[in-house]
Amino acid sequence: MKKGLLLFLVILLGTSQILMAQTKRITGNVTSAEDGQPIPGVSITVKGTTIGTITTIDGDYQLNVPTDATTLVFSFVGMQPKETQITSLDVYNVVLEPDVIGVDEVLVVAYGTQKKESIVGSISSMRGDEKLDQVPISSLDKALQGNVAGVVATSPSGQPGGRTQVRIRGISSMGENNEPLYVIDGVPVLGTQYVSFTSESSSMASREATNPLANINPNDIESISILKDASASSLYGSRASNGVILITTKRGKRGETKFKLNTQSGFSQKTNNKYDVLNKQEYEELAAEAIVNGLGWTQEDADEYVQTNDSTDWGDVVYRDPLDAMTHSIELSATGGTEKTKFFVSGSYFTQEGHTIGTDFERYTSRVNLDHKANNKFNFGINMSVSYSEKNSNNGSSAFASPILAADLMLPNVPVFNEDGTYNNTNLGMLNNFNPVAIKDWDINSQNEVYFIGQAFAQYNFLDNLSFKTTINTEIYNLKELKYSNGAFSDGRTVGGRIREGRNTVESWTSSNVLSWDNTFNEKHNLNVLGGFEANKWQNSGIIASGTGLPETPKFRSLAAAAEPETAFTNTTEYSIVSFFSHLEYNYNNKYYVSGSVRRDGHSRFGIDNKYGNFWSAGASWRITQEKFMSNMDFLDDLKLRVSYGVVGDASGIGDYAPLGLFSYNGFTYNGNAGASFIQYANPALTWAKNKKFNTAIDFTLFSRVSGSIEYYIETSSDFLFDVPVSATTGLYSPSNEDFISPKNLGSLRNSGFEFQVRSENIRGKFTWVTDFNIALNKSEVLELPDDKDLIDGTKIRRVGEDYQSFYLRRWHRVNPDDGTPQWLDAEGNVVDSYPGSDDRVIVGSASPDFQGGITNTFSYKGFELSALVTFAVGHYIYDSWAFVMESDGGYILSVNQNDKALDRWQEPGDITDVPQLILGGNNNADRTSTRYLHKADYARLKNLRLAYNIPDNVTKSIGLDNIKVYAQGQNLLTLTDYPGKDPEVQVNGIEDWFYPPLRTITLGLTVDF
């Protein structure tokens, strides 16, 4: 290895000596005739020689040509080649004309950029100005849904600043983590992380995950590329298994300084009003009925017991009126620069009042992207973004102090306030002491975040076609939390009030070093080679302290005031990765393409027996329309066939110290002494999961107006870092998770499917109509499990030959019309009257849709533009995990409210219904886990509707502005579904919880360029 270093340096230093030859230096810039934008990657050669170069990302080039050279040839895929005579001038700026439509697209790829036509792998992209600039989203990952085939981005939480689950081509890992890798401006970043304490004793472990991506201003984004197959993503090695999302931020452009102002305001409300709970009259009727049925009381006694003089609609109490749930944002950016220095600067402010009382989100961001060219050889720059956000959240989904839970569970016949104006906290049933209004007024649950990303890069061009780029990336994510539960009621009442403060910091740095070389031989052979080295270290450290015994005061904030210290806890966890990688790409005459990549990763998470992993890919493509025999097929503008195969890895699902046998010190004290408890067995063979990805596709452009691609893929992933259930007699019981598990590499899973993405310019001219449509059909199949034994995980089963997300449940049959008791089916399908045993569970559907996708129609006429995005998913099920409380059999009715399905309860012989007779104390286990609470969840949703108007140029110019756009839009305006629960967009695993519901958001906006 040391020798390798020496060799590298010799080459590096040696090449710089070649500059000595006698030449003339030519520079210039290449732009597109279509939009005047610079074109990167244009090949420039001296005619009749092998001397050449390509343009930079800004379309600039420089070339040392022999003094006797006469002609320069500029060529670029999709552009008509151009020849320019060399005269005595030193600068040649060239404008290239496009060949056919839609081919000038340049995509950001792993460690570089590429013309779309030359790409062998499977990459989808979104342009920021189309999809992100004007969408009122608090986090950029939420914009992915419905726009890209094969990408699912669900937002089970409508909590402002809440997290999003992103899945590319289904679930590729049976382990914990299926989130893709996020890469911003070339460097992997934190992405969606579960930044939380991992101790068994820390009661904050189960809180809602935070989302660093919510701290990035969506308006700063130039483009997003989604790398799906091995060819596109294998340069990210052990982190590429779940796909890679490349985010490129806006950069400065040469020219006079341009400003952009973007501002919008709007409001939010619930998406679905189908779901409701019982009102006072309904509740009292049903509660009395349950008492009569359960205890044999007379109707009069029961009525007297349950009836009150009060009535409250807790939904109205907990959910704000739309006009109180406002969103505002304002963003100002400037871009400009000189030949030498270019900049992009932006600042933004975003604020959202949550739909639920007590929740809100405020974010401030700033960014500087700076590029400087020291001379023709050396340039450097910096990308720096800092954001700060403040968030007030709900307590977690099933916490008693959660207002969302209160809206469902709170009895509708008790008041919010007592007659004397104090909070009612005593006759709330199960939620006694958890009056959500009182909690909102008194308690605090706040998170403040600071997210800093700083990247400095320098590039040196040893030769016109040989350059070295080094980047150092630093990320700091800081989370500050304060939780106050007052001592008068709420969680803190038994201890005289409690304050819990947490600080959590993620610090990460990455050093990335890439040497790249391009060349064109004999005009037809184009070769591009890169080699690189990367190192990354990540550390997460947290401290939490709590104390009890506080003044009974609303919104108290001082932990120092606590009479009794309670918890003091810290945790630090870290990992490091070291990587070497190389990529080669060759094409012949822009017709036949091959590419190959290899990466070697060493990871601190892997066991000593498997410290390094090798990942690779190979791919080829053929632009059929470049062949002579296709030249008479005029309708076919472009046709390309591509295929790729490779192996990538996944190290994300494993704990930082998973291969080690350990005793933990976290929280095992007794009688004032510290304890250490066994938590895991040593597993030195623990290694990365592998994902073998095959991809083939046809890209086409027809009639100069329809372009798209059809892809087919098979991804076989295996050796997951998986928590396997073990016998509790091994001692591996976790009290916080209530399970007995141990990590192990095992299993195999296949995802295969079709993706179809098409863009059609249906009508052109003054009135235009463009349709973007995508649909993805993914099928998952479990191929291998240890000993081929079923793995049962709550309501799910992993079984060989079955879908990964298969529900495994006892089958609900019906309510017996004769007596209102529940009936189930046993394994053989016989009707049984008592709750079946565990052997009677069967597979009853999957949480994965058969297909899903989105369609966007965009119409424009004069200055108006109307676009509508509809997303849809079909074929999946959702299990409502709290229905056993909300749609019970009367067991809970005196302490909690019920949802309105209870109105259909069985009342007298002959009633045909699915809701059993309500009996206080329960009706024969009718409320236990079964398909009674499993529902089909097909939906179609108007995800986004937007109407925009561009004020005519002559008007804007007359007031000294370049462009003014006003727009109105709505998110989640309409949802078609038969799903009876709250919202069909739940988390990927298809389990409904008391989540913060997704919201309908309507905003008005204004964009001004000047």
Next chain:
Amino acid sequence: MKNIVKKFSLLLLATFTIFWSCDDFIEKEPYFATPIDNAVGSYENLQIAMTAVYNHLTDLNYLGKRFILSADIRGDDSNLNVENSNRMTSQYDYSMTSGSRDARNAWGIMYRVVNQLNFIITNIDLVEDGTQEERDHLKGEALALRAMVHFDIVRLFAQTYSLPSSASDVVVGTPDGNGGHGGVPVITSVTDDPFTFFPSRSTVKEVYDQVLSDLNASIPLMGENGPNYMGANAATAIRARVKLYKQDWAGAAEDATAVINSGNYSLLEPGDYIGSWAKENTVESIFELALNKVTYLGTTALGYMYDTRGYGDINVSNALLALYEAEDIRATKAEGEPDNGPPTTPVMFYETNGFTYTNKFPGRDGTAGLDNVRLLRLSEMYLIRAEANFEAGSSIGATPLEDINSIRGKRNASLFTTITATDIQEERRRELCFEGHRIYDITRRGEDLVRGDDYWAAKTVTFPNTDFIYPIPDAELDVNENLEQNIGYE
């Protein structure tokens, strides 16, 4: 220009040399934990491992709450309030299923403790620091605790030791009146491979044999370290209890005598009795788990279930109240505080909204749920000896009448002149109610559970019965095919 090249190359060189020796760069050890070899590599560290054992004993799914509560809630001293927080409902009305979280968590935490103890037991003889006496004590402590936990597991998940052969249809295995039927796995070593470790059920007799063997080995190794830790007397007291369950009457009476005669403990004076429940480590206490404001379980504490400041889910049954004489100090009663909580006057029961609540868990420093867990009190030794002597017709240490009157005298109850088996059991209820005994006292004596109409759920569970034990949890059976489910839960 050349200068830049040089500087840049130097920078590169620096970057590369920093990371070139990457093997060190990708080795990481945790901050919060220590490798097993170190954790079990010295007496000092094994002592730290033992501290974690006590921490686990106080887990809410074991002695911190549910194990104790389940013995009483399944019996006839407790009456679950109609309006309850739905904790323990399935135990109260005997509707548990194999998916029960309570069964899974109890199973999990108890075997976790056993495994932790096995780490200590298998390594204590290999370490060299500490004195021989210290190492012996730690080993004895671990053996005795392993016995206690196995005894608790077998009580919860298997039918009682004396299940007669006629009861073969309620149990796996072959009952013979002597523990011949299905028990629970006995774990005495740490496995090398958790993925292939699937023990099967030993018989109840085999479990008891291991329990007694561990206890026998432990007692000579141990001294005393106060009632908050396992010691020789506590181990002897547990052995008395085990032998009582096994109906080894002489053995039970002898062990009880040994504890009574140790001179370490005495029965509380009547004037101290009520106040003692709000205190730590009284003179009666042989073994109690210490909980303080940091470690107590808060809203999941045992006392929180009984206390009207907490869930107030559990009322005292009329059947139990009827057993007391008015002047018995254990029957003192007052109205609860109007805004919830026990009264300030010293009483053992209080009444709120017409329901009677126990005041055995008053909470220290006015904090509901902040009580130590009382596992062994001296009065139980008198009761064990009385019962054992009565059944055997012997009078080892004292006569049954003397022992029962020893307790009654200290509780201001009238003294008996003659005594029956029923008197002894009723005294057990009066004395040990809500301390985790009742259902086992019913089953080990082959009695029926009979709750009358005053209970929210009138219930009769005749002996023998599949309902008297917990299911082996689904989560275990799903993995471990060597285990057979308890009858009635398949």
